Each structure stands twice: as C-alpha cells, then as structure tokens.
Amino acid sequence: MTARVAVVAAGVVSPLGFGLTETVDSLRKSSDCVSLVTRFSVGQCRCKTAGQVSDDRLLAMRGDAPRSRRLHRASHMMMQALTEVVTQEPQFKPELTVIGTTSGGMSYGEHYYRSLRQAGDLRHAPTWIANYPAQKPVIDAQESLGISSPCQVIANACASGTNAIGHAFECVRSGRYQRVLAGGYDALSELVFTGFDSLQASTPEKCRPFDRRRTGMVLGEGAALLELENLDSAQQRGASILAEIIGYGISTDNFHITQPDPSGIGPRQAMERAVQSARVSENEIDYINAHGTATLFNDAAEGKAISELFNGVPVSSTKSMMGHSLGAAGAVEAVVCLLALQHEFLPPNINFEAADDDLDLNIVANESRPAFLRTVLSNSFGFGGTNASILMRRFEA
C-alpha cells in the first residue's frame, strides 16, 4: 500500500521571522538576516556572525513564568513553531513525532561544564542538566500543547531535519500511520560555533553559496514543523491541504567524516532516490532548495550532482539569508519550499556575485522571482556522509 501524504499545517521560527507570514515576507524581500553574534564571545573566532532568533521575542511569546524561564531557548523555539501548527490544525493528533536536531540543549551543557571547570555557581546545575537532553525541547513543546505522541529524535548531523520529514513521510506513505508530526530544531551554541570555526568551515565574510569567491558558511538557528497526514484522511475531515510530500531519498557516502565525496555521489544518490521514490522524472523539478552551505567542498559536490541530474533548474540556498541552522535546516527549508509553492516565487540566493565556472547551475541570484512551481526538491547533507532529499508538490485535487 502506498498512500499520498499531505502537509496540513506548518510552523516556523528562524532568523527570517516568527511564523509563515514573516518568513515569506523576508524571503520575498531577499532580506539578509545574519548579524553579529551576541550570545557568547566570538572574539577569537574567524567568523563573528550568525543568523539569530530574538530572545526578547521568544520570551515575549512564552511569558515570564519561572518554569518558562528555566527552559532552554530551543524549547521556546519548538513551542513557537508548534503553536503556529496547532493554531492551523487544532484537531491534529499525531501518532508519532519525528524531530531532527544536532545539539539539543548544548548551551546548558556549556554552562554546566564552565561552572564546574571555573568553580562557578552551580546552583542552577539541576536545571541545566534536566534541560540538556535532545528530546527535552520536543517534550516541552508537546506538553505545552497537549500532544502526547512518542517522539523519535534523529541526530544525523545537518541532514537531521530532512531525515525527520523524510522518515515521517515514509511512515504515512506506507499506511502504518495516519498522522505524523515532523520537523527539526537547533539553537546556537558556543561549542558548535567554535567547532565549525576550528574546521575553517565558517567564514568571516558574507555567506555566498555557489559563488566563485565563496569562503564558507555562517551558522543559524530555528525550529520548523510540518504536520503530515494521509491525504484521504485529511480530505475526509476537510483539512486544508497545503502541499504533498511525494518523495524521499537517503544515502550515506562514507568518504570522510566532515567532507563529501568530491564526485558528488552522495548528494546524487539522495536526489536520485527521492526522484525515484516520487515516481517522477528529473524534468518535472521546478526548483531546488540546495543544501548550499557555501563551503568549497559542499557546493562543489552538490553543484556537480545537481548539474548532472537536472537541466537548468533554478537553484538557491536560502542559508545565504539566515545561516545554517543544522538540525533545523532541513525543516526550515521544507517550509521555505512550501511557501514558494503556495506564494509562487523562487526564494533567492543572496550575496551572489560571480558564478563558479566549474558549476553549471541556474542560481536564483540575489532577488526572489515570481514563478509558478509544481514540484520542488530540498537537499540536506551532513557530517558522517549523511545525505537526504525530499520532494514536495503543489496540491492539485
């Protein structure tokens, strides 16, 4: 049995904005939402910028109750995204929740270690420890909105969010589940920021995906959720169908723990498998939201795979606008794809100055463009050689 899989609600918080309306506005205006990092010292790092979600707005949304203040900001992001979803679909009761992340409540782990190491104040240690586990923000968000489904938390590095949506899609398509909540979250942390800086993967300049002069990524943060439902079930209960997920591909390339195989085999297999899973042809793809981190190696491998598989399809990396939110990225970018389908435009790849002669790509350079889209593809690739792609389609009854 294979069922069609509908997206019936979506929620997002990212540097582009709180909610779908602000997000589509930022995308259309091609806003640069990357700013100087303020959460921790970056004085010794090459890179000093990231896409950041406003704490003031997060707390304003969640209130100032003592319990709320103790929660990790990742929990607040998840609550924000889930609130938006539940507002659209109050009747949706998921049987399973699948969420991607890379670092859980890492910054609380940092506070704890730093306080231990520097003989600091450990009075809040139990709070930091309790809010550190990766499942905690998911449970906090579900509890706050009365959702009780079991949660699987996928940590496949930067592919996590797309893996979560892809796995949720397969769960519904197989007929084993009717309704699954899926998405991803990650909050900036000093450890991860410094880690990418130490690898010289992040840039002291602007993030310029696929540009000849690209020098690396900037990090970001956020959370995004999609409610996936068996299409027949959603239609029977009169739910709004925002789009369909139609395909998912996953591959592992085993080349190196932090670098993709330069041949592009990993991304290529993920995209091929997604297209095969959707039973469509490469020619039907109208837009690709690339992983596009702006590192030399990622963009070279991904660009090669895209140019080999797709002929002149418009491509952009929206990480240029908001940074790379790691475990959240695939979910946030799935929401970007959803908005592009709904609002009929191509999201931009900003900071683009000069095409890379080695990459034959049709980049949506600097400005969003109106476009009627039917089928779009979103890529996410991560450390450990994990690669994932999903295909989303405009819903046509």
Added chain:
Amino acid sequence: MSLAIAGMGWMTPLGSGVDSVWERLLQGHEASPTTISESFSDRSYTAFRVPEAAMAGVRYPRLRRASVISRFAAAAGLDALRAAGVELSSQNAERTALIFAISNGGVIYTKRFYGDIVDTGAQSASPLLFPETVFNAPASHLAAILGITGATYTLVGDGAVGLLAIKMAEDLMANETLDRCLVVGTEEVDWLLCDAYRRWRLVRLAPPIEPFSKDQRGTILSEGAGAVLLTREGSLTIESADPGGYFTKRAEAGKILKRILSDLSQKKIDLVISSANGTFVDRVEYQAIRQVVPDAFVYTGKSALGESVGAAGLWQIVLAAQALRSTELPPVLHAGLDISIQLSHSRMPIPGARRAVVLICGLNQQAAGLRLAIDI
C-alpha cells in the same frame, strides 16, 4: 509487522560476546567498579567500564582517532553480523539499514574539545576532535567500515531510545527495498556524566545497585554497546514494538508503563526484562508489573552490568533473547527477598518460556516496551 533477530553482538563491562557475557551473568558475576576522577574536581565516582581486553580485536583504520563509543559500537555491530552469518558486499549493503541509539554520545571528546575552549580560548579548539563530538559519529564510522550506502540513522533519547530505534527499524522494514536492519545502541561513560547524574540524585557513589529497593539509593553508570541484526524471518521474533510515550512527572510514568504492559500482554507473557536500576524507575516498574503481569518472571541485568543508558535497550533485548533461547534466568543481584514480584533471586530455569517483554522507563522522560517471542 514482526521482525526476526538474526544475530546479536554485545560489549559490556563483563566482557564481550553474547554467549560469554550471558554465561558470566548466569554464574552471578558482577562488573568490577572503576573509580573515575577529574583533575579539576575533588569529587570521584564509580562506574562500570568495558575492560581493555574486551577491545583487543577492535582495530580499524577508520577508528584510529575515534572515541571508545565508536569502538564499542563497531565491535557489537560486527559481532551481530558475524553471528547471523551475514557478510556485507556492495550488492547487499545498499539493502541494509543502520540505526544507532545513543543518549549522551561522545562525551569524552566533547568534554576535551570544550575544555580546550574554556581553558585557553577558541583558537585552541581542535578540528580533529570536533567531528567526533557529533551524535552520529559512531554511526558514520560503522557505516564506513561496513560500506553501507543507504539509510543510516542515529536516534537520541534516554534509556528508552534503544526500543525507539527498534520501532524505527520496524517502520523502515515496511519498505521492501530493505532486507535487513542493524540496530546498535552504544554509550561511553565519563566523570562528567557521573557528576551530572549525581547532581540529579540518580547515581550512587559506590556499588551495589539494589534493584527494586524502597530506598532508591541510585544507580552506577556503565558503558558498552549492544547490537541486533533484524531480518524478516527467523525463530526469534520481535512481535511488537511499542514506542510508548513521554512523562513529564515521574508519577505519570506508571500510567504509561501500565498501558505498554497491557498492550504487550495481549498474549501470555512469561518474563519481563525490566530496566530497574536503583532509581525511581524501580518503583514505577514494580507497580506496573505487579498490577498487569504479576505472574511473569522478572529480571534486571543492571545490578550486574550497570546503567548504560543509550546502550541499555539493546542490552535488555539481548538479555530477553538469551533467556528465551536458554530457558533460564540469571540471578538478580542485590535484590531484597521481600519484593513481591517473581524475581529470579538465583539462577533459575524457566521451562516453556515463549514470550518476554522488554520494559524501559528512561531517566529522562521516555518510556517504551517490546515483546519478543521464540518459536521452538
């Protein structure tokens, strides 16, 4: 859909190898405690560590710089494949999925990486250590060793994560492009974890772990890995995996466990492999077992092996499988005689046992269960 266990692997503080560890458990052996200290603290803790000798055969170029968590996982995963007689090639590796269950991940390298930042600043951060701090590093190492090019997933959670990984395997195997799924649970222990769990009042300073004791004096952390290779047909099957749910207050855990046990005991249950570890978990499991399956024999291996968190679910599955295969239970160490469930206080035959439930109440709000059956 039921899945069959085609092979198992085990790396524990009592050594490696399913048959060898099982025999030691039957004989009533207990892991040796190790004192763990830290240069910047005068506190020290006790943990059950995997002995060096158990790791002797684990040598792969890919693991040269990897932390012990990846070595444990590789050893257990490869053992499970060997036990099943499966050799992966470029033809069948694509039809094999790999799922990892992890709780705290590569904490040793993470601490070292961040320690350098705290001590001497961001410029001293090591680009070699950082990739090993990522949750999916152990999975990527094993995928590379095995040549797996298809689905690889790492799930994170508390002690219940191993069973959530089995549930995921069940969902993945609904796809006929897969022939098998290797599920590995792994964990490494470190002073920092002991200190964190101690501040949370879950760890005691020295053994023994006293399962089902009213005093709830705490557990002892341990490390290692467990692995099962799942296929579609075989005599030892996972009939049902229940992903359970989450609890926000410890008092709510009992409700979830009773629901899980009720669902899984639709067929007669002969034994329960419990996650009792000397903490609050024991009371909630005790009450659920007593109420729902009072006649089932109950065993926990944690007083002998310790609490291995991310690896614990896979360890419990191995214990359940071995108990059904051998129709025997090892003694539950350090349990009081006044506990009114059917604990195996000494090595005990369980003739005719056909079905076992693995029940897990995690320390961080997750609970899950599954039912194993053997077809003789």
